[in-house]
Amino acid sequence: MRGPxxxxxxxxDDVARRAEVSAMTVSNALNHPDRLSDETLARVRAxxxxxxxxxxxxxxxxxxxxxxxVGVRVERSxxxxxxxxxxxxxxxxxxxxxxxxxxxxxxxxxxxxxxxxAYQELRQTTAVDAFVLTGAHRDDARRRWxxxxxxxxxxxxxxxxxxxxxxxxxxxxxxxxxxxxxxxVEHLAGQGHTEIGLVGWPADSDLGRDRERGWREACADLGxxxxxxxxxxxxxxxxxxxxxxxxxxxxxxxxxxxxVCVSDTLALGVLRALSERGLRPGHDVAVTGFDNSPSAAxxxxxxxxxxxxxxxxxxxxxxLVDAELSGVRPxxxxxxxxxxxxxxxxxxAR
Amino acid sequence: MRGPxxxxxxxxDDVARRAEVSAMTVSNALNHPDRLSDETLARVRAxxxxxxxxxxxxxxxxxxxxxxxVGVRVERSxxxxxxxxxxxxxxxxxxxxxxxxxxxxxxxxxxxxxxxxAYQELRQTTAVDAFVLTGAHRDDARRRWxxxxxxxxxxxxxxxxxxxxxxxxxxxxxxxxxxxxxxxVEHLAGQGHTEIGLVGWPADSDLGRDRERGWREACADLGxxxxxxxxxxxxxxxxxxxxxxxxxxxxxxxxxxxxVCVSDTLALGVLRALSERGLRPGHDVAVTGFDNSPSAAxxxxxxxxxxxxxxxxxxxxxxLVDAELSGVRPxxxxxxxxxxxxxxxxxxAR
DNA sequence: CTGTTAGCGCTTTCAG
DNA sequence: CTGAAAGCGCTAACAG
Numbered sequence: 001m002r003g004p005x006x007x008x009x010x011x012x013d014d015v016a017r018r019a020e021v022s023a024m025t026v027s028n029a030l031n032h033p034d035r036l037s038d039e040t041l042a043r044v045r046a047x048x049x050x051x052x053x054x055x056x057x058x059x060x061x062x063x064x065x066x067x068x069x070v071g072v073r074v075e076r077s078x079x080x081x082x083x084x085x086x087x088x089x090x091x092x093x094x095x096x097x098x099x100x101x102x103x104x105x106x107x108x109x110x111x112x113x114x115x116x117x118a119y120q121e122l123r124q125t126t127a128v129d130a131f132v133l134t135g136a137h138r139d140d141a142r143r144r145w146x147x148x149x150x151x152x153x154x155x156x157x158x159x160x161x162x163x164x165x166x167x168x169x170x171x172x173x174x175x176x177x178x179x180x181x182x183x184x185v186e187h188l189a190g191q192g193h194t195e196i197g198l199v200g201w202p203a204d205s206d207l208g209r210d211r212e213r214g215w216r217e218a219c220a221d222l223g224x225x226x227x228x229x230x231x232x233x234x235x236x237x238x239x240x241x242x243x244x245x246x247x248x249x250x251x252x253x254x255x256x257x258x259x260v261c262v263s264d265t266l267a268l269g270v271l272r273a274l275s276e277r278g279l280r281p282g283h284d285v286a287v288t289g290f291d292n293s294p295s296a297a298x299x300x301x302x303x304x305x306x307x308x309x310x311x312x313x314x315x316x317x318x319x320l321v322d323a324e325l326s327g328v329r330p331x332x333x334x335x336x337x338x339x340x341x342x343x344x345x346x347x348x349a350r
Numbered sequence: 351m352r353g354p355x356x357x358x359x360x361x362x363d364d365v366a367r368r369a370e371v372s373a374m375t376v377s378n379a380l381n382h383p384d385r386l387s388d389e390t391l392a393r394v395r396a397x398x399x400x401x402x403x404x405x406x407x408x409x410x411x412x413x414x415x416x417x418x419x420v421g422v423r424v425e426r427s428x429x430x431x432x433x434x435x436x437x438x439x440x441x442x443x444x445x446x447x448x449x450x451x452x453x454x455x456x457x458x459x460x461x462x463x464x465x466x467x468a469y470q471e472l473r474q475t476t477a478v479d480a481f482v483l484t485g486a487h488r489d490d491a492r493r494r495w496x497x498x499x500x501x502x503x504x505x506x507x508x509x510x511x512x513x514x515x516x517x518x519x520x521x522x523x524x525x526x527x528x529x530x531x532x533x534x535v536e537h538l539a540g541q542g543h544t545e546i547g548l549v550g551w552p553a554d555s556d557l558g559r560d561r562e563r564g565w566r567e568a569c570a571d572l573g574x575x576x577x578x579x580x581x582x583x584x585x586x587x588x589x590x591x592x593x594x595x596x597x598x599x600x601x602x603x604x605x606x607x608x609x610v611c612v613s614d615t616l617a618l619g620v621l622r623a624l625s626e627r628g629l630r631p632g633h634d635v636a637v638t639g640f641d642n643s644p645s646a647a648x649x650x651x652x653x654x655x656x657x658x659x660x661x662x663x664x665x666x667x668x669x670l671v672d673a674e675l676s677g678v679r680p681x682x683x684x685x686x687x688x689x690x691x692x693x694x695x696x697x698x699a700r
Numbered sequence: 701c702t703g704t705t706a707g708c709g710c711t712t713t714c715a716g
Numbered sequence: 717c718t719g720a721a722a723g724c725g726c727t728a729a730c731a732g
Contacts, residue, residue, distance in 0.1 A: 009474045011709060022719045027711060037717065054474040058417070059709030061408040062724045069455075074444055077437035077644065087427035087436045094424055094458035098468075103476065105419075106454040108444035118448075124359050124404040126453065236648055268648040275650045294427065295645035298586055298618040300625045361725060372703050377727055387701060409725030412708045 010051035019047035030055060067127040068102045070321060071119060073109060073134070085291060085310060089156070092314035093132060100322045102129075116145050123151065130321045132156065136172065138206055143170055154320040156313055158334065160206035171320040171333045173313050177207060177290070180306035180339035181214030181260060184288040187304070187341055188258040189222045191349060193286060197228030197256030199242050199266045211262040211290065228256040232266070239269025240276075247277065247285070257285060258347070264289035264296050267303055271346065286347040302344030309337050360401035369397035380405060417477040418452045420671060421469060423459060423484070435641060435660060439506070442664035443482060450672045452479075466495050473501065480671045482506065486522065488556055493520055504670040506663055508684065510556035521670040521683045523663050527557060527640070530656035530689035531564030531610060534638040537654070537691055538608040539572045541699060543636060547578030547606030549592050549616045561612040561640065578606040582616070589619025590626075597627065597635070607635060608697070614639035614646050617653055621696065636697040652694030659687050 016023040021044060028035045029044040036044070047053075061067040072093065074086060094104050107122055109115040119142075122128040129152060133142055136157035146153045147170075158174040188196050198215045201208030208231070219226035230242035239261060249255045261267035267289030274281050281287050281301050289296055292307035316335045323330035366373040371394060378385045379394040386394070397403075411417040422443065424436060444454050457472055459465040469492075472478040479502060483492055486507035496503045497520070508524040538546050548565045551558030558581070569576035580592035589611060599605045611617035617639030624631050631637050631651050639646055642657035666685045673680035 012711095013709080023710080024719055025717090028718085031711080035717065040717080054471065056412070056477070056709050057475045058408040058411040058477060059724090060711075062406070062412055062726085063709080063711045065724080067408070074437075074441045076441045086440070087424075090436070090440070090456065091424045091426045091458055094456045098458060103472075104456040106440065106444045106456055108441055108448060121404065122453075125407045127406070127408060265648065268650070272650045293644075295648050298615070298645050299649040300618070300622045362727095363725080373725090374703060374727075375701090378702085381727080385701065390701080406725050409708090410727075412710085413725080413727045415708080 010053040012053075012055070014051055015044065015047045015053045018051060019044045061127050065127060066325070067129055069105050069126060069128045070097055070102050070318075071105050071107055071122045071128045071131045073115060073118070074106050075108075075134075085293060085308070089134075089310045089314060092311040093318065095311075096315045096318035100318055102318065102322070112141060116142065119145070119151075120149075123149065129325055130154070132317050132321065136160070146170075152321060152324045154317045154324075156317060157207070158336070169333065171324065171330075173316040173320065173335045173337065175308045175313065175339050176336050177211040177262075177306075177339075178214030178217070180290060180308075180341070181211045181262070182218040183339070183341040184260050184290075184304070184306060184347075185215055185218035185224075186222070187343060188260065188286055188288065188347060189218075189224060191258075191286060191347065193258040194224055195228060195254050195256045196224060196226075196258045196260060197246050198226070198230070199239055199246070199259055199261040199270060200229060200231050201234060201262055202231050208262055215260055225254070228254060234263050234265055236265055236269040236272070239263075239266030240273045241269075242266070243270040243273035244277070247273070247279075258287070259285060260288050262290050264291045264293045264303060264305055267305070267346075268295060268299060271299065271301075271303065281346045282348045283350065286349075288341075288347050292342050296342070296344070301346050304344045304347035305342055306339045307342050308339050312337050360403040362403075362405070364401055365394065365397045365403050368401060369394045411477050415477060416675070417479055419455050419476060419478045420447055420452050420668075421455050421457055421472045421478040421481045423465060423468070424456050425458075435643060435658070437644075439484075439660045439664060442661040443668065445661075446665045446668035450668055452668065452672070462491060466492065469495070469501075470499075473499065479675055480504070482667050482671065486510070496520075502671060502674045504667045504674075506667060507557070508686070519683065521674065521680075523666040523670065523685045523687065525658045525663065525689050526686050527561040527612075527656075527689075528564030528567070530640060530658075530691070531561045531612070532568040533689070533691040534610050534640075534654070534656060534697075535565055535568035536572070537693060538610065538636055538638065538697060539568075539574060541608075541636060541697065543608040544574055545578060545604050545606045546574060546576075546608045546610060547596050548576070548580070549589055549596070549609055549611040549620060550579060550581050551584060551612055552581050558612055565610055575604070578604060584613050584615055586615055586619040586622070589613075589616030590623045591619075592616070593620040593623035594627070597623070597629075609635060609637050611637065611639050614641045614643045614653060614655055617655070617696070618645060618649060621649065621651075621653065631696045632698045633700065636699075638691075638697050642692050646692070646694070651696050654694045654697035655692055656689045657692050658689050662687050 012023045012026050015026045026044055097104050107118040109118040131153040133155040136155045138161045154171040158172045162168050200212045216226045232238035232242045259270050267287050270287050271281055279285050289303050289305040292305040296303040296305040362373045362376050365376045376394050447454050457468040459468040481503045483505040486505045488511045505522040508522045512518045550562045566576045582588035582592045609620050617637050620637050621631050629635050639653050639655040642655040646653040646655040
């Protein structure tokens with residue numbers, strides 16, 4: 001029933017014996033099926049099936065120096081920030097990886113130096129083929145290291161400081177933050193809001209500047225002022241404080257009736273501030289977030305938020321990695337995916 | 351500077367040559383340092399250092415049939431449930447693993463059958479040493495499979511149907527749910543509540559029954575009635591509907607002034623219901639959750655919740671796995687860890 | 701305490 | 717299109 005089962009499953013030789021070919025032919029059936037005649041291929045495949053044969057990754061890696069393992073760092077989540085979506089992203093990445101015959105190997109690291117050390121260790125000990133990075137910074141030390149080492153990688157987060165066609169360009173996938181914020185602004189304008197404020201990140205954040213641009217451009221297109229704004233770090237309390245400041249309308253400035261936030265964390269902080277001021281979200285001040293984190297759906301009132309297509313991001317990243325590892329010239333080395341606004345009560349008057 | 355660096359780092363032979371010993375001695379320096387004289391050990395270690403040598407996992411695995419890789423499944427998170435804490439748990443697990451010289455390899459699976467298939471694949475192709483399972487069920491097919499295959503594993507979630515000393519017992523780590531709910535009830539009683547209701551899971555959930563027991567026992571100890579209760583699936587809307595039902599006080603029954611929920615998902619649903627009824631959380635009806643998910647801190651008002659010590663759980667799980675793989679008889683094959691109540695505004699009168 | 705031999709399971713290389 | 721030989725880097729088993 002189970003064939004000539006050795007203790008740990010069938011080997012290539014077992015399959016070869018059964019199919020009455022050499023081990024090499026079985027290997028070719030797996031890796032270069034085009035090299036075999038149809039008849040032989042069918043016989044080998046039947047034998048593989050019969051014996052429930054799976055190639056041993058260690059042996060393969062040892063010989064071919066390629067592991068079909070992709071490294072990914074998992075960061076510690078912070079209680080003062082909405083979920084990092086790691087849950088969804090990692091699942092999606094694992095799914096896409098497995099669809100292409102890869103597995104994910106996880107590493108953790110406390111800081112930036114430790115991150116590189118962890119990657120290096122994974123390269124040296126485990127022959128990891130590639131890495132998926134999240135959150136590209138400008139002038140990212142990680143991508144410099146990857147390039148130096150000649151390691152394949154792809155990044156969730158675009159290259160802000162490099163032209164996509166420049167020699168330093170690297171594969172990335174990102175979500176169009178400006179478009180997401182624009183959708184939020186348009187939705188709010190459709191609700192009749194005319195003074196739409198922004199709660200953004202500090203100016204040194206490329207991601208934040210991109211999202212801010214969406215706000216500014218959408219307001220301009222709609223003929224609305226884009227003047228009420230705050231720029232704070234991505235923390236709950238910072239969002240809360242910012243809302244208080246903006247709603248206090250310093251120096252008799254305009255009072256926003258809607259606040260667009262560049263993250264759910266900030267938006268949730270804004271909702272807290274509204275509560276503290278006795279204002280009703282949606283009714284008195286409309287609020288939108290970004291990320292569509294689990295909290296957005298579960299808080300009360302529900303938080304309107306920009307949903308990132310994480311499954312698509314993950315799939316695109318794995319395709320890029322696979323293309324590079326396969327030596328295929330991919331049709332594009334980067335992708336900017338459109339987000340989708342999920343409307344909930346925090347931005348509706350009733 | 352970099353020694354006789356081959357293309358992909360130094361090998362055992364490189365180190366052996368440099369230390370003027372045999373390859374075997376270098377191997378022993380790594381795996382059985384007690385077998386070497388102090389003098390030789392020091393020389394080998396210096397050579398390892400000099401060459402920045404790291405053992406090749408594939409070669410080691412191929413030869414010794416042990417990979418120091420631990421498999422863990424990542425599930426898709428659901429938008430209608432509070433974060434599964436995968437973020438925090440996975441990071442903690444990765445950290446504990448790396449402290450003991452292991453790495454985590456991720457697998458995904460759509461259903462229960464697919465899960466076993468994924469584990470089997472990881473065993474056959476990648477020689478994964480052990481698995482960490484989450485969420486044990488009664489009569490769990492996964493642990494039966496693990497046992498049949500002779501695979502090492504440890505489970506986040508206790509064995510409900512087996513005596514810890516019975517032959518079928520397996521290593522597990524869990525959080526004491528009853529104690530967590532008890533803490534919530536005691537806190538509410540301390541706030542003056544005398545009719546404390548429960549929003550629990552269906553009776554077929556062992557985990558839910560355990561938490562319910564905490565409520566029942568705490569109420570009994572405090573001389574309070576434990577009579578208002580609902581049992582629903584773990585979804586936001588189910589919690590919301592349950593709260594409406596309980597607060598409608600069917601048949602003129604008692605109206606609870608506090609609701610203890612067995613999950614944050616349910617508690618967040620309850621908060622939504624309060625809002626729909628124009629009731630103020632904490633002031634009119636106190637609410638507590640379980641998990642201390644990110645949403646608990648970020649919703650308004652903040653949700654009082656039972657925090658699970660995930661870092662401790664992860665560390666204990668990896669210790670169990672390591673003990674079993676090392677053939678060490680562990681001092682205990684399971685651990686029940688105490689949770690900690692985090693009090694926020696949802697359970698405070700002001 | 702240290703070294704020799706052999707081979708884990710696969711794929712690269714090169715011949716047929 | 718198929719196969720034989722060799723060896724990836726390491727460690728188990730044994731010998732000295």
